[in-house]
Amino acid sequence: MWTFRQENFNADEIALNGNRFMLGNGYMGFRGTLEEYGREHYVACMLNGVYDRVGDQWREPVNAPNGMLVQVLCNGEMLSPLTSKVLNHVQELDIRHGIHHRRTVFEKDGGEITVKAERFISHDRVHLMAMKYSVSASVPVKLVIRSGIDGAVWDINGPHLQQLELTGEDNLLQAKAVTGELKHEIITSALNGFQGVNCGTAEAVWMEKELVLAAGQEWSFCKYVSVCTSQDGAGASAMAVLECQQAAQIGYDELLKHHAAKCEDFWRKSDVVISGDDEAQFALRYSLYHLMILATRHSSAVSIPARGLSGQVYKGAVFWDTEMFMLPFFTLTDPAVARNLILFRYRTLDGARRKAREYGFDGAFFAWESQETGDDACSHFNVPDVFSGRPMRTYFRDKQVHISADVAFAIKQYLRQTGDVAILREGAAEVIIECARFFYSYAYYKPGKARYEVLDVTGPDEYHERVNNNAYTNKMVYETMNIALEALDTLRLKDRAGYDELAHRLNFEGELEAWRMMKDQLYVPAPAADTLLIEQFDRYFTLEDISMETLKSRKLHPDEYLGGGNGLAASTQILKQADVVLMLNLFKHEYGSEVIRRNWEYYEPRTEHGSSLSACAYAMTAAHIGKPDWAYKFFMKTATVDMTGHSKQFIGSLYIGGTHPAANGGAWLAAIFGFAGVSIVEEAVIINPSLPEKWQSISFPLVLRGQEYFVTAGREKVEVRSADGNEAPQLFRCGEVSVNVQPGKTAVWHNKTAVK
Ligand code: BGC
Numbered sequence: 001m002w003t004f005r006q007e008n009f010n011a012d013e014i015a016l017n018g019n020r021f022m023l024g025n026g027y028m029g030f031r032g033t034l035e036e037y038g039r040e041h042y043v044a045c046m047l048n049g050v051y052d053r054v055g056d057q058w059r060e061p062v063n064a065p066n067g068m069l070v071q072v073l074c075n076g077e078m079l080s081p082l083t084s085k086v087l088n089h090v091q092e093l094d095i096r097h098g099i100h101h102r103r104t105v106f107e108k109d110g111g112e113i114t115v116k117a118e119r120f121i122s123h124d125r126v127h128l129m130a131m132k133y134s135v136s137a138s139v140p141v142k143l144v145i146r147s148g149i150d151g152a153v154w155d156i157n158g159p160h161l162q163q164l165e166l167t168g169e170d171n172l173l174q175a176k177a178v179t180g181e182l183k184h185e186i187i188t189s190a191l192n193g194f195q196g197v198n199c200g201t202a203e204a205v206w207m208e209k210e211l212v213l214a215a216g217q218e219w220s221f222c223k224y225v226s227v228c229t230s231q232d233g234a235g236a237s238a239m240a241v242l243e244c245q246q247a248a249q250i251g252y253d254e255l256l257k258h259h260a261a262k263c264e265d266f267w268r269k270s271d272v273v274i275s276g277d278d279e280a281q282f283a284l285r286y287s288l289y290h291l292m293i294l295a296t297r298h299s300s301a302v303s304i305p306a307r308g309l310s311g312q313v314y315k316g317a318v319f320w321d322t323e324m325f326m327l328p329f330f331t332l333t334d335p336a337v338a339r340n341l342i343l344f345r346y347r348t349l350d351g352a353r354r355k356a357r358e359y360g361f362d363g364a365f366f367a368w369e370s371q372e373t374g375d376d377a378c379s380h381f382n383v384p385d386v387f388s389g390r391p392m393r394t395y396f397r398d399k400q401v402h403i404s405a406d407v408a409f410a411i412k413q414y415l416r417q418t419g420d421v422a423i424l425r426e427g428a429a430e431v432i433i434e435c436a437r438f439f440y441s442y443a444y445y446k447p448g449k450a451r452y453e454v455l456d457v458t459g460p461d462e463y464h465e466r467v468n469n470n471a472y473t474n475k476m477v478y479e480t481m482n483i484a485l486e487a488l489d490t491l492r493l494k495d496r497a498g499y500d501e502l503a504h505r506l507n508f509e510g511e512l513e514a515w516r517m518m519k520d521q522l523y524v525p526a527p528a529a530d531t532l533l534i535e536q537f538d539r540y541f542t543l544e545d546i547s548m549e550t551l552k553s554r555k556l557h558p559d560e561y562l563g564g565g566n567g568l569a570a571s572t573q574i575l576k577q578a579d580v581v582l583m584l585n586l587f588k589h590e591y592g593s594e595v596i597r598r599n600w601e602y603y604e605p606r607t608e609h610g611s612s613l614s615a616c617a618y619a620m621t622a623a624h625i626g627k628p629d630w631a632y633k634f635f636m637k638t639a640t641v642d643m644t645g646h647s648k649q650f651i652g653s654l655y656i657g658g659t660h661p662a663a664n665g666g667a668w669l670a671a672i673f674g675f676a677g678v679s680i681v682e683e684a685v686i687i688n689p690s691l692p693e694k695w696q697s698i699s700f701p702l703v704l705r706g707q708e709y710f711v712t713a714g715r716e717k718v719e720v721r722s723a724d725g726n727e728a729p730q731l732f733r734c735g736e737v738s739v740n741v742q743p744g745k746t747a748v749w750h751n752k753t754a755v756k
Pocket of ligand 1: 576613
C-alpha cells in the first residue's frame with residue numbers, strides 16, 4: 001500500500017513517468033527518469049525559486065546539471081531500455097520514505113545483465129541526493145561504468161546555464177554554471193564511491209571504470225550529489241563539495257535512515273487511513289506524497305509552484321493554487337510549512353504593490369503567476385492559438401483580481417486554525433491591509449443602485465474573461481474587507497506596539513471607515529428567490545445554454561482554447577472549472593444545503609473540469625449536502641490525476657503537463673472537509689461524516705492551535721482523541737452534540753450522540 005510500481009517498459013510514458021516517480025524536498029525536485037537518460041528524456045533537477053530568462057522568452061525556473069547520471073556500457077553499447085533488449089523492467093516509488101527504485105534486466109550476449117538503482121532526495125539535508133547503484137551479470141562480462149554529471153539540461157525556454165565549467169579530481173566531480181539573465185551560480189557536485197578515470201566532453205563530466213564481472217557477481221557503489229546556488233549564500237561551490245564529502249563520511253545507509261525518519265514524521269502528522277477502500281487509500285496517500293516532496297520546510301523565500309517541481313511548465317510560478325488548495329493541508333498538519341508559505345506572500349508584497357500601481361490601483365494586486373520577486377510572470381499573451389500559432393491576448397494577469405482576496409482569506413484561515421497572532425506583525429497584517437486597499441480602489445460605487453460593485457474581472461472560470469460581479473470574486477472581496485478590519489482589531493488588542501508601528505508606517509487608520517462602508521454596501525450575488533441559483537456573473541444566465549457535447553462537437557481542433565475573446569465557451573454557459581460551487585464550498589455554513597444542491601446540479605453539467613482544481617470543489621460540496629456517492633467520482637478524479645496522467649496536457653498549443661499539487665491538496669480537502677465533514681468555525685470543530693458507500697471509516701490527525709488531535713469518523717461512530725501533551729480543552733461538535741474534549745481524553749459519538 002505504499003509503493004507505486006510500474007512493470008514493463010513503455011517508451012511512450014517517459015514524460016509521464018518523469019512526473020509520476022518524482023522525488024523532491026521543497027528545495028529541489030528530481031524527475032522520475034532513468035539514470036542513463038539525457039535531456040531528450042526530460043531529465044530535470046528543478047530548483048525551487050531560482051528563475052532565469054533567455055532573451056524575451058518566458059522566465060522560468062532553472063534546472064541544475066544532472067548529478068544522477070550513471071551509464072553502463074557493454075561492448076561499447078550503452079544499456080538503456082530504449083535501445084537494448086529488456087527482459088524485465090520495474091520502476092518503483094516508495095511513497096512512504098521517498099525512495100525511487102529501478103531494476104532492469106537486459107539481455108546481452110546470451111546472458112542477463114541486471115542494473116539496480118535506488119535513490120532519494122534527502123529530507124534531512126536539503127542540498128543532498130544520494131544513490132546506490134549496482135550491476136550484476138548471469139554470465140562473465142566486461143563492462144564499463146560511467147558515473148558523472150550531465151550539464152546538458154532540459155529547458156523549455158532555455159538554455160539558462162552558461163559558462164559551464166566541468167571539473168573532476170579523483171572521485172569528486174563538479175559542474176558549475178552561471179545563468180544568463182541574473183547570473184545565478186548553479187553548482188552540482190558529485191562524489192562517486194569508487195575509483196576510476198576522469199573523462200568528459202564540453203557538456204558532461206564523468207568517471208569511468210572497467211568492470212570484469214564473473215557469472216553471478218554483483219558490483220555496486222554509492223553516489224552523493226549536492227546542489228547549491230549563489231542564492232544559498234556565498235561559497236556555494238565549496239558548500240556543495242563539503243556536503244558531498246560529509247555525506248560520504250556519514251554513509252548511504254545512515255543518510256537514508258535520517259531521511260526516512262523525516263518522512264515518517266510527515267506521515268505521523270498527516271497520514272489519512274481509509275478503511276474499506278484500498279484504491280482510494282492509495283490514491284490519497286500518493287497525493288499526500290506529492291505534497292510531502294514540495295513542502296517548503298527550509299525557507300519562506302520559496303513557495304509551491306502550480307506544477308510542483310516537476311518541470312518548467314507554467315513558468316514554475318506560484319498561483320492561488322497554493323493558498324486555496326494546498327495551504328489548508330499544511331495549516332492543519334504542519335503549520336510551520338503553512339507559515340513559510342504565507343510569509344512568501346509577504347516577501348513578494350512589493351511585487352504585488354508594483355503590479356497594483358501598474359494598473360492604476362492602490363495596495364497589493366498579487367501576481368497571477370508569482371516568481372521570486374512577486375512581479376507577475378503571467379504574460380498578456382498566455383495561450384498560443386492552435387490555428388494561427390499566434391499568442392492570444394488573455395486577461396488572467398490583468399483581471400483575476402481574486403488572487404489578492406485568496407491570499408487574505410488563506411491568512412485568515414491560518415490565523416483561526418493556528419492562533420499564531422505573531423505572524424500578523426511579521427508581515428501578514430501588512431499583506432492583508434494592502435489587499436483591502438487594493439479592493440477599495442478597484443471597486444466602484446454605483447449611486448443608482450446604492451452599492452459597490454466589482455467590475456471587469458475574471459473569476460476562477462477563466463473561459464469567461466472580463467465579466468462584472470463574479471459571485472466568487474465579490475464574496476471574496478467582501479471577506480477581504482472583513483478580514484482586514486478583524487485582523488487589525490486583533491492586532492490592536494493583542495499587540496498594541498505592533499499595531500502602532502504598522503499604523504504609523506502604513507498610515508491606514510484614516511481609511512478604515514471607508515473600508516467598513518464599502519464592505520457593508522458591497523454587492524454579493526445571492527441565490528434567486530425562486531430557483532435558488534446564484535448567477536456566476538452579471539448576465540451569465542443569458543448566455544447560450546448548450547451541453548458539453550454540443551460544445552465539443554463545435555471544436556475544429558482537439559486542443560483549441562475555449563475561453564477568451566473567440567473561444568467557443570465564452571458565449572455559452574460552459575465553464576472551465578468550479579466557480580460558484582467553489583464559493584459555496586468555502587462558505588457552506590452561510591448557505592443552506594438546498595442552495596448548494598441546486599447550484600451543484602445546475603453548474604456541474606456545465607463544467608468542463610478543464611482545470612485540475614475543479615473536481616475537488618464538487619466533491620466537497622456534494623459530500624456536505626449528503627451526497628457522498630456523487631462526490632466519490634470527483635474525489636477519485638482529483639486523487640488519481642498524477643497517477644493516471646489524465647489531465648489536460650495542452651491549452652492552445654501550450655504544454656501544461658506535470659504534477660498537480662493543487663489537486664493533491666484537493667484530494668485531502670475532499671477527504672477531510674468533504675467526507676469526514678470537518679469544518680472549523682470560530683471556537684468549534686464540526687465533524688459531520690458523509691462517507692462513500694465502500695468506506696467504513698476515515699482516520700487522521702489534525703493540529704489546531706498547536707494542539708494535536710486524532711479523529712476517526714465512521715458511519716455510526718465518531719471518535720476524537722486529544723493528545724496527552726495538549727494543554728487546553730477543545731470544543732468538537734458532531735450532529736447537535738458538542739463535547740469539550742480535555743487533553744489526553746477521547747470523546748465518542750454514536751449516531752451523533754455523545755457517549756463519553
Ligand atoms: C486554472 C487556474 C490555475 C492554473 C494553475 C489554470 O488552468 O484555470 O485556476 O490556477 O491552471 O494550476
